[in-house]
Amino acid sequence: MADDKSIAQAYWKANLRLIAGCLVVWALSSYGFGILFRPWLADIRVGGTDLGFWFAQQGSILTFIVLVFFYAWKMNQLDKRFGVNEE
Amino acid sequence: MSQFTINLIFVGASFALYIGIAIWARAGSTRDFYVAGGGVHPVLNGMATAADWMSAASFISMAGLIAAGGYANSTFLMGWTGGYVLLAMLLAPYLRKFGKFTVPDFIGDRFYSSGARLVAVACLIIASTTYVIGQMTGAGVAFSRFLEVDSNTGLMIAAVVVFLYAVMGGMKGITYTQVAQYVVLIIAYTIPAVFISLQLTGNPVPGLGLFSEHTESGMPLLAKLDQVVNELGFRDYTADVPNKLNMVLFTLSLMIGTAGLPHVIIRFFTVPKVADARWSAGWALVFIALLYVTAPAVASMARLNLLNTIYPDGPTADAIKYEERPDWIQTWEKTGLIQFEDKNSDGRIQLYNDSPEFAQTASQRGWNGNELNVNNDILVLANPEIANLPPWVVGLIAAGGLAAALSTAAGLLLAISSAISHDLIKGSINPKISERGELRAARISMAVAIVVATYLGMNPPGFAAQVVALAFGIAGASIFPVLMMGIFSKRMNNRGAIAGMLAGLLSTLVYIFIYLGWLFIPGTNNLANTPDNWLLGISPLSFGAVGAIINFAVAFVVSGMTEKPPQEIQELVESVRYPRGAGMATGH
Numbered sequence: 001m002a003d004d005k006s007i008a009q010a011y012w013k014a015n016l017r018l019i020a021g022c023l024v025v026w027a028l029s030s031y032g033f034g035i036l037f038r039p040w041l042a043d044i045r046v047g048g049t050d051l052g053f054w055f056a057q058q059g060s061i062l063t064f065i066v067l068v069f070f071y072a073w074k075m076n077q078l079d080k081r082f083g084v085n086e087e
Numbered sequence: 088m089s090q091f092t093i094n095l096i097f098v099g100a101s102f103a104l105y106i107g108i109a110i111w112a113r114a115g116s117t118r119d120f121y122v123a124g125g126g127v128h129p130v131l132n133g134m135a136t137a138a139d140w141m142s143a144a145s146f147i148s149m150a151g152l153i154a155a156g157g158y159a160n161s162t163f164l165m166g167w168t169g170g171y172v173l174l175a176m177l178l179a180p181y182l183r184k185f186g187k188f189t190v191p192d193f194i195g196d197r198f199y200s201s202g203a204r205l206v207a208v209a210c211l212i213i214a215s216t217t218y219v220i221g222q223m224t225g226a227g228v229a230f231s232r233f234l235e236v237d238s239n240t241g242l243m244i245a246a247v248v249v250f251l252y253a254v255m256g257g258m259k260g261i262t263y264t265q266v267a268q269y270v271v272l273i274i275a276y277t278i279p280a281v282f283i284s285l286q287l288t289g290n291p292v293p294g295l296g297l298f299s300e301h302t303e304s305g306m307p308l309l310a311k312l313d314q315v316v317n318e319l320g321f322r323d324y325t326a327d328v329p330n331k332l333n334m335v336l337f338t339l340s341l342m343i344g345t346a347g348l349p350h351v352i353i354r355f356f357t358v359p360k361v362a363d364a365r366w367s368a369g370w371a372l373v374f375i376a377l378l379y380v381t382a383p384a385v386a387s388m389a390r391l392n393l394l395n396t397i398y399p400d401g402p403t404a405d406a407i408k409y410e411e412r413p414d415w416i417q418t419w420e421k422t423g424l425i426q427f428e429d430k431n432s433d434g435r436i437q438l439y440n441d442s443p444e445f446a447q448t449a450s451q452r453g454w455n456g457n458e459l460n461v462n463n464d465i466l467v468l469a470n471p472e473i474a475n476l477p478p479w480v481v482g483l484i485a486a487g488g489l490a491a492a493l494s495t496a497a498g499l500l501l502a503i504s505s506a507i508s509h510d511l512i513k514g515s516i517n518p519k520i521s522e523r524g525e526l527r528a529a530r531i532s533m534a535v536a537i538v539v540a541t542y543l544g545m546n547p548p549g550f551a552a553q554v555v556a557l558a559f560g561i562a563g564a565s566i567f568p569v570l571m572m573g574i575f576s577k578r579m580n581n582r583g584a585i586a587g588m589l590a591g592l593l594s595t596l597v598y599i600f601i602y603l604g605w606l607f608i609p610g611t612n613n614l615a616n617t618p619d620n621w622l623l624g625i626s627p628l629s630f631g632a633v634g635a636i637i638n639f640a641v642a643f644v645v646s647g648m649t650e651k652p653p654q655e656i657q658e659l660v661e662s663v664r665y666p667r668g669a670g671m672a673t674g675h
Binding site: 008011012015019022023026030031034035036038039046047048050052053054056057058060061062064065067068069071072075076079083084085086 | 153158161164165168169171172175176177180294297298299300306307308309310311325327331334335338339360361362365366368369372373376379380383661664665666667668
């Protein structure tokens, strides 16, 4: 049982690390590039406007999709590696 | 064939389809009624979630809001999609593993407290009811315009249709109608957008057209739009906002509100496995993004089209004569959503920004005030007419707008009725109620919820998107934090959770009421709702994120000062963290 418990804890830690990494990208693509850093990205032109505008109206959404699928895929791997997947 | 007949055919056919599904997907058990039997395929659930999620606000109002606000209103795009990242990683898989029927179910069990469960029910009912009002008014607007009936009559028709499939089929009926409604609404949204994008930029993909060249002027579309709005005294479409704090908090409120809305969360209880809940969130986001990537294109293109209609020879030349206005302006004038007043009596329609900065230019041009008021909500609905698209596209938009409003209304009504029949009646008042008795109670609660929502739809407290944004503040400040703490903190106890939820809920409500009136009664607000009055420039709509922080802080302080949760609760938290052993969702 002690073994089970340490495996379970390692699995949860790995999940938390993965979530933290994903949320950094999540925040960067929306709050970062889309809002706060927009003035500093103003020189990078995209289709008649700047990169910040693109992130705010399109880039962030596309990033979110990639993130959610990446997370689901990674978690399936973790589930298997730690043997906590559903039968 | 007249436009009215075409609209009637499209709306009638889509309604017949929904009712057909309702008859096919009747609920035989509470499992069917609450979680559609628990065997919904993740891709189908993703589609149903997208329809559940995309409301009258997303379909009808959002592009109008972006068209009016430009970059500043990108908050809606990021906020209403970014919440799915939080949902997929922080809530959905664990709540699915927990395997019960409702959101208050989890809160009640995890915090071993019927008090916590009741606070959760109250939060759920406030948030969902606020939200459903917007759907009902949205359906009323669509009906009144396209089927030429009084908007209250339209609302009643919509209520009857929802009644048929939601009361009969519960979550099972709602799930499969939502799949059909998603297909209707996405086709309806995309087709006019493709035509308009082709007309303006030659690019058939609206999301790409937005960043392409405007064919007529040879300038980038957004640069052209900036130029046109600028010449009429408006702020540049792509202009940055000075108050970044408010923009960040508003986006965050929308995101955590999205993740904390019970009608969205319960959709993830319908899939067979924990892994399916994760995939399903991804699919939901794909289906949502199909509309959300198109919406900003519709916004900018419709605004440009509208201004081109009013100023056919460019914004520096004469405006169009009122006598020569296009048919669509005449039809929308009848609904009162477009209003014209010839202030300078020159028989022309001047549409511009009535600001002090632009006053000099305006008076030089002989203008005596902005003469055309266009309600944001009509932009998407009028889009096909503004762009001279064939009548069947208009019929499609009518069916699509109604699909968006009805699918969300049904999801919300299910969340409300299951909170009443499952959490209030079975969970608190009469735990010994039989399966059949609970199913009957669920149907009766659904019926009552529909009647109440219809009444409130006829007497709404504010305009659609505003109300929706408020519901988000409440869901984000009360429900999201408590769910997250229930999963991620084993130490969080019942007292902490209840104190946190109440602190988040009350602080958010008080802040909103101070500016928008107590219980939204006009004239009872303590301060005018203007940026100068806002605390640190935080709008009442952005306060949900602050409320969430207050919720977390109060919960951790109170929990830290009181005893640890019992051993079996800590084991429950352990068990929701690991996918193994997730059975079907049950009520026991």
